[in-house]
Amino acid sequence: MDTQANLRENALHDITHWGIRASIGAIFIVHSLKKFDPSWQEWLISIGLPPELQIPIALAELIGGILLVIGVLTRITGAVFAVILMGAIFHIRWENGFFVSKGGWEWDLVMLAAVLAIIAAGPGRVSVSHIAKKIPRYLQ
Template identity: 55%
Template structure:
C-alpha cells in the first residue's frame, strides 16, 4: 500500500517540481535585469527603449514568483510564453536552434510554460489549498 500511495503522488510532485523550476529560472533572470545598465544598453541596441528594462524584468520576475507558489499559474504561464516568443523571435532571431544564438533553452521554457497553461497549478499549490479561486485564475 505504501508503494501505491507514493506512486499516486508522484505526478503531483513532478508537476510541482517543474513549476517551481521554471519559477526559479524566471525569478533569477528577471531579478538580474533590475537596475542593470548593461541590460538597458543591450535592449537599446536592439531598438527597444531602455525604459522597457523594468517592465521586462517584472514580466519575468513576478510570474516566476507566482509559478513558484502556485497562484495565477495559467496567467503567469501565458505571460512567460509571450516573453519566450519575444526571446526566440526578437532577440535570437529564430535562426538557429543551437549554437551561440541558439534558442533551444528558450524553446524549452516556452514549452514548459505552455504545459503550465494547460495543466494549471496542480495539487501542490496555494491555489489548490484555497480552492475558492476560479479555475481560469489558477
C-alpha cells in the same frame, strides 16, 4: 478505490508537477535579477527595443517566477512567460539559428514547451491555489 500504489503514483505526479513549475519559476526569478541592472537597458536599446520595457519585463519575470513557485495565477503567468519567450525566440535569437552554443533559440524553445505544459496542466495540487480553493479555476 485507491490502492497504496495509486496513492504513491498520485503523490509522485503532484511532486513532479510542482518540481517542473518551481524550476521554471526559479529560472525566471534568477534571470529577472540581472534585468534590473542599468546595463540591461542599454542592451534593450542595442537590439531595437524601447528602454522603458526594462522594468516591466524584469518585474514580470520576478513576480511571475514567484507566482509559479507558489502556484498562484499559474496559467496567466504561463501565458505572460510564453509571450516573453516567443519575443526572445523571434526578435532576439532567431537569426542566430537553433543551437544555444551560437546564441540560438534552443533553450528558449525548451522553456516555451515547459511553460505551455504548465498552462495546460494548471497549478496542480501542490500549490497555494489548490490549498486555498478560493481562486476561480480560470485564474489558476
